[in-house]
Amino acid sequence: MSDFILVLDEGTTSTRAMLFDHAGKLHQVAQQEITQIYPEAGWVEHDAAEIWDKTLQCARKVVAKAGGAAAIACIGITNQRETVVAWDKQTGEPLCKAIVWQDRRTAEFCDDLREAGHESELQTKTGLLLDPYFSGTKMRWILDNVPEVKAAADAGTLAFGTIESWLVFKLSGGAQHISDASNACRTLLMPLDGQDFDADLCALMGVPVSALPSVVDSAGLLAQTTPDLFGRPIPITGLAGDQQSATIGQACLNPGETKATYGTGAFVLTNKGHDIPRSDNRLLGTVLMQLGGKRTYALEGSVFVAGSLVQWLRDSLGVLDSAADTEALARSIEDTGGVTIVPALAGLGAPHWRAEARGVVTGLSFASGKAELARAALEAMAHQTHDLAQAFAADGAAWESLKIDGGMSANNWMAQDIADILDLPVERPEMVETTALGTAMLAAVGAGMASNLQEAADAMRGELTRFEPKMKDAIRSERLARWKKALAAA
Numbered sequence: 117m118s119d120f121i122l123v124l125d126e127g128t129t130s131t132r133a134m135l136f137d138h139a140g141k142l143h144q145v146a147q148q149e150i151t152q153i154y155p156e157a158g159w160v161e162h163d164a165a166e167i168w169d170k171t172l173q174c175a176r177k178v179v180a181k182a183g184g185a186a187a188i189a190c191i192g193i194t195n196q197r198e199t200v201v202a203w204d205k206q207t208g209e210p211l212c213k214a215i216v217w218q219d220r221r222t223a224e225f226c227d228d229l230r231e232a233g234h235e236s237e238l239q240t241k242t243g244l245l246l247d248p249y250f251s252g253t254k255m256r257w258i259l260d261n262v263p264e265v266k267a268a269a270d271a272g273t274l275a276f277g278t279i280e281s282w283l284v285f286k287l288s289g290g291a292q293h294i295s296d297a298s299n300a301c302r303t304l305l306m307p308l309d310g311q312d313f314d315a316d317l318c319a320l321m322g323v324p325v326s327a328l329p330s331v332v333d334s335a336g337l338l339a340q341t342t343p344d345l346f347g348r349p350i351p352i353t354g355l356a357g358d359q360q361s362a363t364i365g366q367a368c369l370n371p372g373e374t375k376a377t378y379g380t381g382a383f384v385l386t387n388k389g390h391d392i393p394r395s396d397n398r399l400l401g402t403v404l405m406q407l408g409g410k411r412t413y414a415l416e417g418s419v420f421v422a423g424s425l426v427q428w429l430r431d432s433l434g435v436l437d438s439a440a441d442t443e444a445l446a447r448s449i450e451d452t453g454g455v456t457i458v459p460a461l462a463g464l465g466a467p468h469w470r471a472e473a474r475g476v477v478t479g480l481s482f483a484s485g486k487a488e489l490a491r492a493a494l495e496a497m498a499h500q501t502h503d504l505a506q507a508f509a510a511d512g513a514a515w516e517s518l519k520i521d522g523g524m525s526a527n528n529w530m531a532q533d534i535a536d537i538l539d540l541p542v543e544r545p546e547m548v549e550t551t552a553l554g555t556a557m558l559a560a561v562g563a564g565m566a567s568n569l570q571e572a573a574d575a576m577r578g579e580l581t582r583f584e585p586k587m588k589d590a591i592r593s594e595r596l597a598r599w600k601k602a603l604a605a606a
Contacts, residue, residue, distance in 0.1 A: 125552045226253055
């Protein structure tokens with residue numbers, strides 16, 4: 117058996133190739149940043165050709181370090197969700213820039229659909245709300261505003277897909293146009309209880325069904341690479357959206373188990389088993405995974421701005437030299453001096469869903485400095501998570517503990533603060549990059565290297581660090597009162 121699982125982790129700000137062994141040990145990483153394109157306020161784009169080129173470069177680099185393609189047993193792909201690529205099936209080239217999940221340009225279209233009374237039907241069918249976040253309205257905008265895309269649709273050569281679909285198409289030399297159910301369910305075009313995209317939903321969005329990928333399992337022999345890319349064909353055996361993959365990587369394999377990933381945004385998922393989740397508190401129902409045609413579902417809360425707030429403080433305001441400085445700055449003061457940040461730089465996600473909301477900083481004084489701003493930015497992570505915890509509890513999915521991961525979770529001060537504000541134990545795995553690990557687990561099952569996900573999790577997960585709550589009730593209450601007041605201003 118070949119030694120390694122190659123995971124392609126295509127995120128919002130970078131693309132990575134990561135090499136795991138059968139025990140979940142990470143051996144190699146190659147990473148390249150992805151250009152962030154902001155044509156107008158509220159618009160966010162990526163260059164799909166750049167994503168493909170840089171993903172391939174990273175993959176080739178780690179394959180070479182592994183000793184060649186013969187050492188690679190299989191490939192798994194995890195990806196930023198909801199980002200839409202439009203390309204020509206014949207040329208294999210993108211027809212416009214990819215519209216990123218953070219993009220808000222379709223807010224007016226969402227309002228029109230909501231005013232026409234479609235949100236209830238869409239939520240019942242898809243588990244989603246009407247928000248620019250999701251892929252279907254992005255596809256409609258592209259069709260309406262990019263003549264080349266409309267021409268390809270008329271000619272029958274248009275392909276729409278999220279990032280994993282785009283990468284599989286390129287890796288397979290155009291042989292496979294597929295999307296796994298965990299990504300397909302994020303489009304507003306696929307019912308949670310249906311096996312494929314829905315003609316009525318596509319008609320509502322004005323998206324041709326013929327341009328969409330086939331919906332497949334999250335694990336199995338899904339495609340294979342062309343021989344010219346790595347020297348021999350390599351099977352692609354695992355696909356999952358990044359947040360579903362992190363949930364699997366955290367071994368939230370039983371109903372009720374919950375994880376929160378703190379990356380560019382923050383995303384909380386609770387495993388709901390085979391029961392389709394229904395929310396009365398503006399949370400999302402989503403497919404966690406599909407194996408053997410059978411779906412496992414999750415209840416999800418999505419926060420749009422987490423690590424990107426720290427990036428904004430560093431890159432746009434110059435408050436920080438590096439993101440890693442936030443922990444030391446937070447520890448250097450007793451409190452924020454009343455400074456509170458509501459990081460609605462791209463609107464507010466769950467459970468508020470206010471696309472028009474904008475970021476707010478309250479409580480500033482001459483005593484406020486970069487330490488107060490850095491600590492307030494970290495506190496905002498706990499405050500947003502607390503809002504989600506209340507919504508999950510109201511939907512009958514109260515958390516008993518929370519498993520955290522993602523780049524920001526390496527910050528010990530933030531991890532403790534989340535435990536304190538939630539008044540719950542917080543667990544962090546030895547390797548916080550569980551998104552890639554979850555996809556490695558899926559790929560291992562899909563390649564027959566493990567008989568099921570529990571076996572893969574037992575083999576591949578490491579030790580946990582546990583943070584117990586220790587904040588006084590009065591301090592917690594004061595913090596949350598300040599947060600609610602600032603939130604109202606946003």
